[in-house]
Amino acid sequence: MSIGAKLKEAREKQGLSLKDLQEKTKIRSKYLAALENEEYELIPGEAYVKVFIKGYADYLNLDGAQLVNKYNQVKEMERKEQEKEEEETIIENEKNEKNSSILHNKVFLSLIVVLLVLLVVGFVVYNVFLLNDSKNEVNNIADKNYNIDITADKKEIESEDELETYVIVDNDYNEVEEVSSQTVNSFNHRPVQDETVSKNLDSKKKIIKLLVIDRTWLEIVVDNKKIFTGILDKGEVKEYSGNDKLSLTIGNAAGVKVEVDGQDLGPWGRKGEVVKKEIKF
Template structure:
């Protein structure tokens, strides 16, 4: 164990925290806390989470996260490799090979030019002949179509008159149905409201007011690599890491009263509740790791 893990573990013990206590406070899984203290960073979802979790743990146990992140950065610096210098003989051989290839290309250049000119001439002849053939065939098609159009125009006029009468009656009935459907959907969209009720550090509590049994689905979408977890009424239903463009949708029971979201990269995560975007970034958009609690208030 090196200094970063040892320092975090010592500070945690001094605070009197167990790993379970630290998991409850930071919402970081216990296996990741153990991996950080043992400096097994490969067990974490990625480099971003190594930095984010170390910063959050340091702040929780009263350490300066900047110092630990500086140590981590110094450990991550790649070792520069020094290439052995090429010998003068090898360089000379490569130069001679390049010269030979260039001379060979110059010798073939006249032949290449002649072949290219011949191909261009043959292509031009073929294009002109094909274009003339297309013009002749299109002229014949136009003449034959004029005859068929004149005979079918009378029939189409009769059909259009009959279909216009039917369409007018169908349009009037469908417009009534559409207007009633639009009114219902408008009511559903405006009846769902969400507001912030309290905030403490990285934790935010909201109240969602919605029509009774309206909430049915919650969807998480990531624009970059992001770890997230969803709990319903205190029971975790899903947790995982989404890559850019991925999403996860979860169906809710009708009697659900509380939603909880643990976001490891909230800036790259968007949430929709029943198809409506939950704009939580307006409440302190600088935070990366955050916990969201949504209390559901149903109206009849």
């Protein structure tokens, strides 16, 4: 018989309602119903689930420790099943990625082959058609230049006016060269303007450090804003700063110490005890 079924059967045999048990055990009726229906996700944290199971079972004269052990076994089986499903999912994803990679490589190789074929065709077309045309054009130009050179050899400069024309062109070229050099030098010597960057430093705030010395469930609220809810393992460290206060709900009072300005606070209770604390910034 499941945990929830045992609790419900024992309650009904004793003629008790959930409201009656709420008054006796100080556990809210909605959490008692969640235990009977095995809807453990409705209870805020693993530590609370175990505490509620034991308290509920002990009040009904059941073996609370035995039911807690059974709950641990159930959770361990669920964890192994989840790990198995995750491992199968990873294997399936790796298989899909491998198939996708093979397909991608095939497409890539096909593209390379197509490009090589196009390059070969282009090279053949260039050599057969364009290169022949270019050779013919070069030969024609060479023939024309040869005829011009023969004519030019026979020409002589007949007056000083033609010589002056060549000198003027040469002077203009030198002048252009000189102006270009001045422009380049002017550009290279342009001043570079420095830039100043200013930074505003934030003022330091008080830091509250949480040191987990034993596995525990925690709810952390900073300045009335919930920051964290869940399980922390031994050795984990959390640091927080704020403007008003830090509020803690600790499922295992012996599992947390606090350091404020070098001062150590806590632990505030015994192992498995639930406590609430507020610390000012």
